[in-house]
Amino acid sequence: MTHRFDVTVYYEDTDMGGIVYHANYLKFIERARSDWVRGLGVDQNMLRDGGLVFAVRRVEADFLGPARLDDRLEVETEVLSATGARIELGQKIRSGGKTLFRAKVQLVAMDPAGGVRRLPAELRARIA
Template sequence: MTHHFPVRVYYEDTDMGGIVYHANYLRFIERARSDWVRSLGVDQNAMREMGLVYVVRRVEADFLAPAQFDDELEVQTEVAEVSSARLTLIQVVQKGGQDLFRARVTVVCMSLEGSRPQRLPAEIRALL
């Protein structure tokens, strides 16, 4: 299952050269992950009230081609691996079917204190 999330590049997303500033791709994929989790029916606020949060542990990123002001992009998110406490996603930012940015993102479930990883709730693992 691939989740699709549209993004338009605004002036504030660009650098002096008029292309998307590299760190903003991380913002784009974060928004897409949040939207994907919401589309699965997972209430992150309720999880936080239970003392659990998702934390990005690792990002491996490849910048393949630039995006520019006013481009219409799409972030595609797919599950690569699921373990008891870890979730690995592949996220690709595309423009017109061309890959511009690709990331492998590892997310872990943590206690609010951040002291150690926690098991993903069984109902969430089942959704994935």
């Protein structure tokens, strides 16, 4: 299943030329991931209180075209794979049907001290 999340490019997201600053693409895909998890019915505050957090372990990013001030963007998120403690997602940012950015993001489940934790079975089932 593909999750979709809409973003509008604001002035604060751009450089002096009105083009989205490269690091902000990572912010856009982070917001989309948070919305995706929320859409699964997962309360990340409850997970954290129970000793489980997600951390980004790896990001492979391709910048394919510029997004500009006032553009309406759509961030697509899909699960590529999942194991006991790891989730790999594919994310794309599109505008007007054109892909501007794509990334593979590897998340790991961790305890607050930084140790790897297994994903709860219920969460693995929701992801699948």
